[in-house]
Amino acid sequence: MRITPLGGLGEIGRNMTVFEHNGKLLIVDCGVLFPEENQPGIDVILPDFSAIRSRLADVVGIVLTHGHEDHIGGVPYLLKERADIPVIASKLTLALITAKLEEHRIKPRTRQVKEGDRIDAGPFDLEFLAVNHSIPDGLAVAIRTAAGLVLHTGDFKMDQFPLDGRKTDLPGFARLGDEGVDLFLVDSTNADVPGFTIPEDDLAPAIDQVFRTAPRRIVVSSFASHVHRIQQILDAAERHGRKVAFVGRSMVRNMGIAADLGYLRIPDGLVVDMKVLEKLPATDIVLICTGSQGEPMAALSRMANKEHVIDIGPGDTILLASSLIPGNENAIYRIINAFTRWGANVVHKGNAKVHVSGHASAGELAYCYNILRPTAVLPVHGEWRHLTANAAIAVRTGIDEEQVFVVEDGVSIDLVAGKARVSGRVAADLVLVDGGTTGVATEDALTERRVLAEEGSITVLAIIQPDTGKLTEPLEFFSRGFVAEPGWEQAASKPIEEALAVVASKPAKDRDDVEEVITRTLARWLTRRHRRNPVITTIAVEE
Structure with a gap:
């Protein structure tokens, strides 16, 4: 085998x-x-x-x-x-x-x-x-x-x-x-x-402490598949007289499946629709949502960025009842910092026993x-x-x-x-x-995306004579995300014009490609002058 x-x-x-x-x-x-x-x-x-x-x-x-x-x-x-x-x-x-x-x-x-x-x-x-x-x-x-x-x-x-x-x-x-x-x-x-590894039921006192002391809303984020943890939250909400709403498509779907198959016990009347929850006093509200790993489009991230109908503020409690997957640390800490900035109390594995x-x-x-x-x-x-x-x-x-x-x-x-x-x-x-494609995106494509994100891009438009390769108009530069001092375009044009003059002096059969010369010369100048390597696209148009 x-x-x-x-x-x-x-x-x-x-x-x-x-x-x-x-x-x-x-x-x-x-x-x-x-x-x-x-x-x-x-x-x-x-x-x-x-x-x-x-x-x-x-x-x-x-x-x-x-x-x-x-x-x-x-x-x-x-x-x-x-x-x-x-x-x-x-x-x-x-x-x-x-x-x-x-x-x-x-x-x-x-x-x-x-x-x-x-x-x-x-x-x-x-x-x-x-x-x-x-x-x-x-x-x-x-x-x-x-x-x-x-x-x-x-x-x-x-x-x-x-x-x-x-x-x-x-x-x-x-x-x-x-x-x-x-x-x-x-x-x-x-x-x-x-x-x-400590038992799951060792978490009950810490979770109960959160519910007992939270002055306003409680927002719980967990993996949408963590049925045991969600059960603990539902049990605590029932004990403390709070109503619960699930937020996030995967959370709603998975908890519905778990409840239908008998893996999740939901007391009658405990889970309500978001529209019902919005009419209740803040002290009666528990939201269970996705986004425990800082995913940018998940409900928790949108709440942290003030892009969600739930407006988190002073007195609200955020309970991150999940592990921290390696590689997601920065995204999670950004969320913790954002909620703290808005005045919420954030309870997580680092300051309470709320996850095993x-x-x-x-x-x-x-x-x-x-x-x-x-x-x-x-x-x-x-x-x-x-x-x-x-x-x-x-x-x-x-x-x-x-x-x-x-x-x-x-x-x-x-x-x-x-x-x-x-x-x-x-x-x-x-x-x-990558979206609708599988296996098409390559490491080269990701490298280019990283360069675009970190360095920006510059497009150069050159209008040239077809016979000589000389410029007939000043070069035009269109930059996105590239930052430099005013007037850098004029400074960059000089070495490019000098390089093109060398090309134009050669016999037609020996001339280098004009677009390649412009791209290479500008890249060299940007590296030397600004220590930057943006993505450069050159378009040469014959007059």
């Missing part, structure tokens, strides 16, 4: 792993990565499907471990290439991905599973085990073939007091350990955090290694520091260092007769979604 991660290694997002056996492919998760500030204009980033594109007919299914975007967000893009790939997942995960696919006008083939189920998907024997995470219905998957037994945890932790009572199936892990796990793919996100991670810390990982005693380990889902920390834990528990694989996306691991080894590499590039 060949195991090839196409995303999720060295990054938090776009998780996707391909398993190949007897000519058939099984995919576990297909998520997105959210862009960073140095990727302007990009909506999301996908795994690279090029390694399997010619073999989509061999795919027997997509197993989704849980319903977070970094595990399911890429599914619509994959199903656009082959719509009838079976999607295998738990009830809530299937409901979330089906709603997402409706927006893309895709009706998927689905197969619902639950913990304890064991099914066949082509040559793959799949067994599903309950795992605890920050969204209900998470599943680990054990994959059996003639080549050996692989266990993929998905995202998990070992909360011994989960809000929904559904614990990670440690007896099931121990049973698999007794059977013999040949390769263990394990969540690395909190591998560099000592000890054990959904991922296993170092102590839990060590516990799992000792239960499972795997022969080989492939740390997944994490940046390099997380993968390396996870690998170190595996080695400390006695696993052969040569059987612990810290690798990049695209590197294949072959499992033959229970033994694992690195076997090769396939393409696993970042695939950028």
Whole structure:
């Protein structure tokens, strides 16, 4: 069996792993990565499907471990290439991905599973085990073939007091350990955090304190998939006599799905429409919205920028009940500063116990290694520091260092007769979604966007004689975002005119391209004079 991660290694997002056996492919998760500030204009980033594109007919299914975007967000893009790939997942995960696919006008083939189920998907024997995470219905998957037994945890932790009572199936892990796990793919996100992740119900006192002391409105921002956290907020609102409204399309959709399927308990009359909420006293209001990562178009950012119907002011309380995803720090702190400027009290993970991670810390990982005693380990889902920390834990528990694989996306691991080894590499590039295009935007395009944002642009219009290449009119400059002292255009014209005079003195067959000469000369002058490198466009028009 060949195991090839196409995303999720060295990054938090776009998780996707391909398993190949007897000519058939099984995919576990297909998520997105959210862009960073140095990727302007990009909506999301996908795994690279090029390694399997010619073999989509061999795919027997997509197993989704849980319903977070970094595990399911890429599914619509994959199903656009082959719509009838079976999607295998738990009830809530299937409901979330089906709603997402409706927006893309895709009706998927689905197969619902639950913990304890064991099914066949082509040559793959799949067994599903309950795992605890920050969204209900998470599943680990054990994959059996003639080549050996692989266990993929998905995202998990070992909360011994989960809000929904559904614990990670440690007896099931121990049973698999007794059977013999040949390769263990394990969540690395909190591998560099000592000890054990604290239970979700430890947050209740801090959340209750916010509701007890808030003098006016409470605005809560959380991931639109964090059903457990939303349940805690609803329970606190009910206790303190406040009404709740959901704000944001994904929040309204996901909470509606969770409530319909019984994963979210909403007391009668607690959740009301925004129009009803606006008529209530500020002391009776709770808003639950999207935008916990500082997304510019989300409700929370628009409130911070005074672009939302909800006008945040003194006495309002903002509760950021979510983690801080690496790369989003600046955007989140900008929101915190903006709300503080308007007089609101901002409660977040840094000053109150209002969020716990959904991922296993170092102590839990060590516990799992000792239960499972795997022969080989492939740390997944994490940046390099997380993968390396996870690998170190595996080695400390006695696993052969040569059987612990810290690798990049695209590197294949072959499992033959229970033994694992690195076997090769396939393409696993970042695939950028830019508006309606997928995979068209390139790093060169992003570089040009960054230059435009930082340096501006200059367009030069030159009117020349066709025979000689000499200027017949003074050069015209049109700048956008480029800042310089008044009269810079005249100063820049002099070296350009001198360069064009040299061109004009040459025989016609030896002359350089006029537009190229102008662009090159202006760029050199701007670098020397202003230490700037704007995007330059030259248009030469023959008179």
